[in-house]
Amino acid sequence: MSLTVPAIPSRPWKKPPLIKRAWLRWTLILGFALYLAAAFGTTNVNWARVWEGMPRGMQFVTAFFPPDFTSRWDEIVDGIAESLWMTVVATVVGIALSVPVGIGAARNIAPLPVYYFCRSILAVSRSFQEVILAIFFVKLFGFGPFAGFVTLAFATIGFYGKLLAEDIEDMDASQAEAVRATGAGWLQWINYGVQPQVMPRMIGLGLYRLDINFRESAVVGIVGGGGIGATLNTSFDRYEFDTAAAIILIIIAIVMLTEYSSGYLRRWVQ
Amino acid sequence: MMSKTLASPKRSWQRRDRKTQLTVWAGYLIGTAIFVFCFQKISETTIWAFVWDAPAQAADLGSRMVPPAWSYIHQLWRPIWDTINIATMGTLISIVLAVPIAYCAARNTTPSVTFLRPVALFIIVASRSINSLIWALMLVTIVGPGVFAGIIAIGLRSIGFVAKLLYEAIEEIDESQVEAVRATGASAAQTTAYGIVPQVMPAFAGISVFRWDINIRESTVLGLVGAGGIGLELNAAITQLYWTQVSLMLLVIIATVILSEWVSAKVRHAII
Amino acid sequence: MLRIKGLTKRYRTGDLALKNIDLDVPDGQVMALIGPSGAGKSTVIRCINRLVEPTSGTITLNDTEIVGLRSGDLRRMRRRMGMIFQEYALVERLSVMENVLSGRLGYVGFWQSFMRKFPQSDIDEAFRLLQRVGLDHMADKRADELSGGQRQRVGICRALIQNPELLLVDEPTASLDPKTSRQIMRLIKELCAERKLSAIINIHDVMLAQMFAERIVGLKLGEIVYDGPPDKLTPAVLTQIYGEEDWASTIRKADDDAEPVDELAPARPAETPVIERDRLAGLT
Ligand SMILES: Nc1ncnc2c1ncn2[C@@H]1O[C@H](COP(=O)(O)OP(=O)(O)OP(=O)(O)O)[C@@H](O)[C@H]1O
Numbered sequence: 001m002s003l004t005v006p007a008i009p010s011r012p013w014k015k016p017p018l019i020k021r022a023w024l025r026w027t028l029i030l031g032f033a034l035y036l037a038a039a040f041g042t043t044n045v046n047w048a049r050v051w052e053g054m055p056r057g058m059q060f061v062t063a064f065f066p067p068d069f070t071s072r073w074d075e076i077v078d079g080i081a082e083s084l085w086m087t088v089v090a091t092v093v094g095i096a097l098s099v100p101v102g103i104g105a106a107r108n109i110a111p112l113p114v115y116y117f118c119r120s121i122l123a124v125s126r127s128f129q130e131v132i133l134a135i136f137f138v139k140l141f142g143f144g145p146f147a148g149f150v151t152l153a154f155a156t157i158g159f160y161g162k163l164l165a166e167d168i169e170d171m172d173a174s175q176a177e178a179v180r181a182t183g184a185g186w187l188q189w190i191n192y193g194v195q196p197q198v199m200p201r202m203i204g205l206g207l208y209r210l211d212i213n214f215r216e217s218a219v220v221g222i223v224g225g226g227g228i229g230a231t232l233n234t235s236f237d238r239y240e241f242d243t244a245a246a247i248i249l250i251i252i253a254i255v256m257l258t259e260y261s262s263g264y265l266r267r268w269v270q
Numbered sequence: 271m272m273s274k275t276l277a278s279p280k281r282s283w284q285r286r287d288r289k290t291q292l293t294v295w296a297g298y299l300i301g302t303a304i305f306v307f308c309f310q311k312i313s314e315t316t317i318w319a320f321v322w323d324a325p326a327q328a329a330d331l332g333s334r335m336v337p338p339a340w341s342y343i344h345q346l347w348r349p350i351w352d353t354i355n356i357a358t359m360g361t362l363i364s365i366v367l368a369v370p371i372a373y374c375a376a377r378n379t380t381p382s383v384t385f386l387r388p389v390a391l392f393i394i395v396a397s398r399s400i401n402s403l404i405w406a407l408m409l410v411t412i413v414g415p416g417v418f419a420g421i422i423a424i425g426l427r428s429i430g431f432v433a434k435l436l437y438e439a440i441e442e443i444d445e446s447q448v449e450a451v452r453a454t455g456a457s458a459a460q461t462t463a464y465g466i467v468p469q470v471m472p473a474f475a476g477i478s479v480f481r482w483d484i485n486i487r488e489s490t491v492l493g494l495v496g497a498g499g500i501g502l503e504l505n506a507a508i509t510q511l512y513w514t515q516v517s518l519m520l521l522v523i524i525a526t527v528i529l530s531e532w533v534s535a536k537v538r539h540a541i542i
Numbered sequence: 543m544l545r546i547k548g549l550t551k552r553y554r555t556g557d558l559a560l561k562n563i564d565l566d567v568p569d570g571q572v573m574a575l576i577g578p579s580g581a582g583k584s585t586v587i588r589c590i591n592r593l594v595e596p597t598s599g600t601i602t603l604n605d606t607e608i609v610g611l612r613s614g615d616l617r618r619m620r621r622r623m624g625m626i627f628q629e630y631a632l633v634e635r636l637s638v639m640e641n642v643l644s645g646r647l648g649y650v651g652f653w654q655s656f657m658r659k660f661p662q663s664d665i666d667e668a669f670r671l672l673q674r675v676g677l678d679h680m681a682d683k684r685a686d687e688l689s690g691g692q693r694q695r696v697g698i699c700r701a702l703i704q705n706p707e708l709l710l711v712d713e714p715t716a717s718l719d720p721k722t723s724r725q726i727m728r729l730i731k732e733l734c735a736e737r738k739l740s741a742i743i744n745i746h747d748v749m750l751a752q753m754f755a756e757r758i759v760g761l762k763l764g765e766i767v768y769d770g771p772p773d774k775l776t777p778a779v780l781t782q783i784y785g786e787e788d789w790a791s792t793i794r795k796a797d798d799d800a801e802p803v804d805e806l807a808p809a810r811p812a813e814t815p816v817i818e819r820d821r822l823a824g825l826t
């Protein structure tokens with residue numbers, strides 16, 4: 001091997017672009033730029049109104065120093081308690097219902113008609129934001145935490161069922177096959193071949209969902225689904241910003257607490 | 271977990287030993303008790319007559335919803351456009367703000383562990399705990415109803431989401447690559463640009479697109495509190511009991527959400 | 543000339559990694575640093591370019607004191623020392639060319655480097671080095687598409703483009719097969735000869751060390767226990783460094799078999815990071 005390297009002609013170097021095809025690159029860039037321009041152009045902002053609102057915004061910010069926990073304390077406690085009942089019941093019921101739906105939505109287990117049926121339940125549940133669902137359930141069940149509970153349970157089915165179905169689809173087929181080869185019945189097969197594979201992760205996700213349901217319980221109240229959301233909405237309607245600030249701080253604290261403890265529980269379970 | 275008891279000459283096998291078994295039963299018992307108690311609390315405030323009547327109500331409502339008022343779609347283009355814009359611009363704002371927050375929150379990049387990091391973490395938790403609808407509720411009282419409030423609400427809610435996932439991605443980078451760049455004599459900014467940014471870029475892009483997808487769904491309801499988008503029409507139609515319009519809008523929402531989910535999955539696939 | 547005097551390092555965990563090390567490395571000398579795991583080899587190298595802060599002692603490179611330099615001076619100092627890492631430590635998502643050019647970061651300003659607008663002379667030098675190690679056709683490949691040997695050669699280019707006075711090499715062959723290991727070591731040795739560079743090479747493979755280094759330093763529990771030429775490395779010395787073993791087969795007898803550098807082990811497929819589904823799911 002020679003140590004002398006022949007002089008090579010000077011070549012420019014430029015970082016190769018992320019998208020190799022020039023026309024595609026430019027179409028994407030141009031398209032996005034046009035979209036942004038259109039979006040900005042068609043967004044009417046009433047700056048005068050925004051300006052007017054600034055003092056109220058300041059008022060809102062100052063409401064946090066200090067927030068008013070005392071004057072509506074009883075209502076706050078009731079709201080939080082209601083939210084908690086809703087969260088617990090909705091999570092349990094939702095997960096219980098999502099197990100059959102999730103199994104039915106796993107392509108490698110379910111027959112085709114069942115698969116489509118279960119998948120469409122999941123799609124509906126996931127497409128609608130909790131609040132839209134809540135509006136309808138409030139219409140059906142009347143105001144109060146029952147409607148909120150049904151909403152959250154239904155949303156839980158979409159979330160949990162989909163993840164369960166994906167998990168079952170990703171499982172190791174040979175393990176399940178080995179169990180089937182012993183001559184196990186269908187339920188036995190699920191219990192011995194499938195469940196052990198998906199269980200640890202699903203327990204963790206169940207705890208996650210508990211967090212999420214609490215957070216969401218704060219909004220279903222806005223449309224009449226009970227819980228702390230109702231209390232919060234009332235305080236906004238009354239322009240009692242310092243009470244609203246107190247409620248928001250409490251929500252943050254509880255979310256932090258549940259997140260921390262569910263993270264801890266998850267580690268303990270696994 | 272599995273253990274053999276050797277008490278009797280005939281070996282018996284149990285999945286759990288006696289003590290574990292008792293603990294498990296106690297766990298189930300407590301869990302059931304909590305559930306029953308919570309359900310009791312809910313049922314106290316429920317008018318059960320309404321609940322029993324619900325299936326009939328649902329059937330009635332369903333029959334009023336068909337057929338969807340197809341011609342009404344012409345009045346929906348604008349709200350759909352607004353909805354998408356709220357999601358997109360809100361996401362863009364949140365991305366811009368989330369990057370420095372994530373930088374301050376990640377243990378390995380933060381300029382100050384004792385002061386900036388807790389502040390950044392608090393911002394993240396606060397943003398995440400408050401649903402975008404609540405943000406919208408506040409913002410509508412402050413800046414007035416309209417798309418603008420919606421954009422800001424979505425932006426504020428998404429900061430925490432993007433920043434949290436991003437800072438976790440930053441904490442998981444391969445430090446040896448960063449160290450190698452530092453060893454060349456690069457400045458702090460250059461070390462970030464050459465050692466950290468390339469490592470977190472795919473995660474960052476994925477997170478952003480994922481959040482955009484979620485935001486499409488979220489922005490469909492902001493109108494309920496006056497913050498623009500299709501929720502505004504939906505609210506109006508529900509209060510005026512135009513059920514055929516409502517059903518059309520529900521279909522439109524499903525279509526939009528499924529489409530955005532598809533786009534986001536495609537983009538994420540392309541990035542990774 | 544690198545001169546280390548009384549170098550001591552105690553990690554925050556309390557580990558005393560180096561105890562009062564004295565070491566001189568004259569210009570142009572290729573020195574191998576051997577010793578059991580945990581002896582402090584990496585710590586020595588990292589103290590020299592201050593990726594690790596020495597607890598006490600002085601280190602001078604050509605009469606510049608390294609310990610105690612402030613950030614700007616430290617950066618200028620670091621670019622005078624090229625470092626090559628065990629696991630290559632390439633930035634995997636950057637291209638080969640960007641990785642090589644990152645060796646110039648100490649010389650260019652932030653915006654220049656951010657916009658990837660390096661001076662043409664740097665780019666010429668990068669191409670020249672890549673050609674020298676036989677990788678110029680891969681300039682625009684991503685680093686994670688290369689095989690281990692190829693990555694290490696990119697790592698060498700990155701160190702050399704700094705135009706260093708000293709190479710710090712931390713186990714360059716630990717993740718490579720025996721043949722590639724020799725090729726890499728030979729490359730380092732040749733490049734040091736071409737550029738009159740001195741080098742400190744941490745290495746576990748005693749035979750490789752004997753083959754390619756002019757001087758060997760043995761480190762044990764943070765202390766130098768051997769310092770001398772390769773052929774004085776007797777079983778007794780090795781026992782002193784590593785402990786009791788049958789060393790006869792480890793020590794090199796014949797001259798190394800010269801073989802041409804041949805290229806292109808198959809590339810490893812790129813690993814794709816996946817954003818963890820659980821975590822995303824939990825946050826909706
Ligand atoms: N970052 C660190 N924090 C605390 N202690 C450390 C750190 N790095 C190294 N040490 C300790 O310093 C001592 C020397 O470590 P060093 O990495 O220098 O050994 P080495 O000779 O390079 O070993 P190897 O051959 O395994 O790479 C060890 O006892 C190690 O535990």
Ligand SMILES: [Mg+2]
Binds near residue numbers: 583584585
């Ligand atoms: Mg080492």
